[in-house]
Amino acid sequence: xxxxxxxxxxxxxxxxxxxNGISLSLKPMSEYELQLGDSVAVNGVCLxxxxxxxDISFDVSPETMKSTNLGELKNSDSVNLERxxxxxxxxxxxxxxxxxxxxxxxxxxxxxxxxxxYRFNAPGDIxxxxxxxxxxxxxxxxxxxxxxxxxxxxxxxxPHTLTATxxxxxxxxxxxxLEVDIIGKYVEKxxxxxxxxxxxxxxxxxxxxxxx
Numbered sequence: 001x002x003x004x005x006x007x008x009x010x011x012x013x014x015x016x017x018x019x020n021g022i023s024l025s026l027k028p029m030s031e032y033e034l035q036l037g038d039s040v041a042v043n044g045v046c047l048x049x050x051x052x053x054x055d056i057s058f059d060v061s062p063e064t065m066k067s068t069n070l071g072e073l074k075n076s077d078s079v080n081l082e083r084x085x086x087x088x089x090x091x092x093x094x095x096x097x098x099x100x101x102x103x104x105x106x107x108x109x110x111x112x113x114x115x116x117x118y119r120f121n122a123p124g125d126i127x128x129x130x131x132x133x134x135x136x137x138x139x140x141x142x143x144x145x146x147x148x149x150x151x152x153x154x155x156x157x158x159p160h161t162l163t164a165t166x167x168x169x170x171x172x173x174x175x176x177x178l179e180v181d182i183i184g185k186y187v188e189k190x191x192x193x194x195x196x197x198x199x200x201x202x203x204x205x206x207x208x209x210x211x212x
Contacts, residue, residue, distance in 0.1 A: 004093035004142020044140030046098025093142030129180035
């Protein structure tokens with residue numbers, strides 16, 4: 001589990017095809033304590049450290065390639081890194097699993113005063129969980145949603161986040177990994193009317209609180 005608070009950026013040093021997947025190697029911007037087998041969110045994608053000899057290496061499966069933007073990485077690209085949450089850590093962002101739901105794209109970048117507003121196009125299976133003032137992880141960054149419409153949503157980025165993460169290097173049209181707040185998924189499951197025997201709506205209906 002992660003918080004969406006990026007610890008450090010890394011630079012891609014190697015992308016090597018391995019069957020249908022890739023072996024991805026990164027160099028952290030500064031010293032970064034890791035061990036083999038550790039879980040690290042790379043642009044919001046939970047990966048396992050397979051090598052650590054100055055550079056950090058990860059194996060990226062075909063499924064992960066298909067559902068995230070990691071397959072588009074190339075040498076010298078910057079990525080966001082966050083180690084898995086420890087039980088003693090503060091949860092400063094929100095609960096992030098590192099399991100990306102889908103990929104969106106940057107529709108607009110607009111600077112207003114000290115803030116930079118980004119608008120992202122996103123598919124419907126993402127937008128149904130996106131609510132104003134709610135949380136979302138964009139390339140692993142925990143952000144608060146400013147507004148949402150039928151095809152897109154926006155966030156406001158403070159100057160610190162622009163420099164501490166890779167979002168300040170993004171351009172209109174770039175694709176980003178999106179992970180919605182998992183709480184919304186659990187609520188949806190509980191309220192699912194299609195399985196009346198094992199969910200909250202089914203129980204309410206059985207007790208006479210809900211009509212067909």
